Amino acid sequence: MVPTLIGRIQTRLFLLATVGVVMTLLVMPLVPGTGAPLGDRYVTGLLVLVAVGALGIGWELLYHFLMQFRWEKDWPTSFGLLTLVPEGLLLYFLLRSGAVDFIDPISPATFWTHFTVVWVSMWLVANGPMRVPFIRWRFRGGRIL
């Protein structure tokens, strides 16, 4: 899928709300670095997804701008995976600094395990299986609506 700006944002939010939620439910009981009750872990995990979505709108604007320098106006597959590094780092430091205070303090192991599992799953779904139920999605720059 070669995205448009609105398609990028819609795809991100849609995948967070579907794949992101499912993976959070699956992975949170297993994450290392925390002794919190499962209910609290779920709350933390889901709030991280909300933060990834909210910050993501800003990130997508930046990616869209960078994409303009590419003749093809495309976004190679690898970029979709590797952007987990800057996005993860920014969110992690925001959490550590207390700037995102609606999320409880979180250990590095918990954060990175959850974040990486969710990100890789979303990337895998976006690069193939997403096209199975949504046959018009890839021709509309990633728009769902």
Place this chain on the structure above:
Amino acid sequence: MVAAAGIPMYDVPFLTVGGGIGSFVTLDYLRIYGVPTEQMKVVSNIDHPWQTYEFLTRCSQIPRSERIRSDSSSRPDNIWGFPSYALEEAWKDKNPVYLWQLFTEPILNDYWTPRAGTVFENLEREAKRIRYWDMLVKGQVRMVRKRNGGGYFTVVTPPEGAAPTKRIVFRSRFVHIAVGYPGLKFLPDLQEFRTKYSDYQHVVNAYEPHEQVYEFLKTRPGTVVIRGGGIVASRVLQRLFDDREKYGLKTQIIHIFRTFVTGSHGPHIWARRKGGDGWAYQGFNYPKSVWGGQLKAEMRKLEGAERAAKYKEMGGTNTPKRRRWQEQMRAGRAGGYYHAVQGTVDRVEPTPDGRLVSYVRSNDGIVREPVADYIIDCTGLEADIAEHRVFADLLQHGGAYRNPVGRLEVERHFEVKGTASGDGALYASGSATLGGYFPGVDTFLGLQIAAQEIADDLARRGFVRKMGPLRSTAQWFKWAFNSPV
């Protein structure tokens, strides 16, 4: 009137004309949406949908074992494009390197592209699955005309002996035309040479069989002139370089570019394509975003001169920058057997010893006169759409007209503008519709995009139910298990 003339007439709600990959993907979509074979026919003069495509790719030096220039997820046999060709070939060849290439394209690696054979084998599988041959009617379409009561008549000449009359007629509510390229056009100076000296052996088009060139070069050292700067020129060069290496030949290559690209080019920093050594470089035949990204969205809104300007901005002959080709050309330049020059050719004449001299004028005024044994025209010029009798008739009698780049003007849903007839509709896809709201028409994925638009428009008209996520998923499983739709 038709009945009175004694011409047999058959009713079929949906008829597609052409029988190549354009017809195939449209039928594939409609079968998966739920249309039974009894409601559709395809009229064609070829036996299987990939026949013409395979002929042209083979001539232009892509046998089944070689890779075509197409994205991994552009699968004419699979409307979802999942699993992509790369996944399939990686699985079948037990070769995960393909997946690494897919992941790192186009940054650290060339674009991964499928083997021609993979494409054809899968098309055959899907054609059987949707019962393509139950819908095939062999014949040559003469014309498609509006019918007074709505819909269309399609007049067909069946193969000799196949029908009791010379013509048969189909009456249908919907007609789809996907007849491919109207024809090849030669460079004018080469056409003149061929006609004047009746020599069709030494001046050849890369899309016609020209194996004699490579066979001759195996028997003695020779010189070949290549004309054109696109993918076909790259392919033909590769064959010449490969043969040189494989058989220790002494072939000299003179490559004439009309437009010699020396570096990045384009009007501003947000519209600059890479290039060099004569070539403009691009992974596929359009920038990737025409099939679903930004360029597709932009073009969809443009009309008239603005649309033509956008086509011009992203157009121009180009080829992918593949690492192997770059190496071969570098070696050729260093070894003094590959010479690329800018120039336009005034004329071509035979020499007294039976060779060919080209009079080449460069932009800087220098005139060169290279002598060669063969000239291969790799420009891939296409003939005007009116060269095809069905389009000529539609333009003259059917209400169709031309778009800003001179081809058939179609709607965003690929209905040919000006040809509506009662509750019927006439659609077209493929090369003839280049210049419309969607640019990548003459590509695998472009044909599928057109097919989806057409299928959704037919759903709006009540011919079939629009496919949603549930049916799509169920149908995907049927595809995966190769069970009937």
